[in-house]
Amino acid sequence: MNIFVPDIYEDSIYKVDYSRLYKNNIKVVLFDLDNTIIPANVKNASIDVKKIFDSIKKIGMKPIIFSNSPKGRIKKVADYLDVDFVYLACKPLSFKFKKLIKKYNLKNKEVAIIGDQLLTDIKGGNNVGIKTILVKPISDYDSYFTRFNRKKEKKMISKIDIKGCNNYEM
Numbered sequence: 001m002n003i004f005v006p007d008i009y010e011d012s013i014y015k016v017d018y019s020r021l022y023k024n025n026i027k028v029v030l031f032d033l034d035n036t037i038i039p040a041n042v043k044n045a046s047i048d049v050k051k052i053f054d055s056i057k058k059i060g061m062k063p064i065i066f067s068n069s070p071k072g073r074i075k076k077v078a079d080y081l082d083v084d085f086v087y088l089a090c091k092p093l094s095f096k097f098k099k100l101i102k103k104y105n106l107k108n109k110e111v112a113i114i115g116d117q118l119l120t121d122i123k124g125g126n127n128v129g130i131k132t133i134l135v136k137p138i139s140d141y142d143s144y145f146t147r148f149n150r151k152k153e154k155k156m157i158s159k160i161d162i163k164g165c166n167n168y169e170m
């Protein structure tokens with residue numbers, strides 16, 4: 001298996017079939033922050049994000065923000081959305097994924113991650129064997145460090161049959 005290939009590819013967090021994830025035993029959905037739920041140069045989430053998070057909770061799953069960004073930036077968004085969060089997650093490294101899975105008493109198969117980057121979100125999720133969902137970045141603006149990865153990812157994604165990534169079932 002290619003560690004950079006997501007299980008699922010959707011245009012945005014609004015297109016993900018959360019009910020189908022729930023039916024496939026997903027209990028916790030980890031969300032990347034920058035360019036997945038808000039643009040990297042915006043400080044808080046929109047009402048549309050709030051609505052989608054509320055609908056995920058209603059289905060019976062727990063959304064958690066899982067971001068490499070520092071605490072201050074994430075806490076503001078997490079407070080608004082009323083969700084738990086992990087900051088400085090060090091994706092694609094595994095240790096904070098594992099810590100979270102242990103903390104919430106989950107099995108790997110009960111967790112999904114949604115993010116816009118192959119080199120952090122998808123590689124990190126595949127490393128620990130959770131469901132991985134790639135979405136398109138919601139803005140063209142990237143932080144300084146992300147710019148390098150983004151160039152590589154554009155090349156990588158052109159080599160993946162990305163439209164074929166539709167594996168909601170385990």
Ligand SMILES: [Mg+2]
Nearest residue numbers: 032034035116
């Ligand atoms: Mg991101």
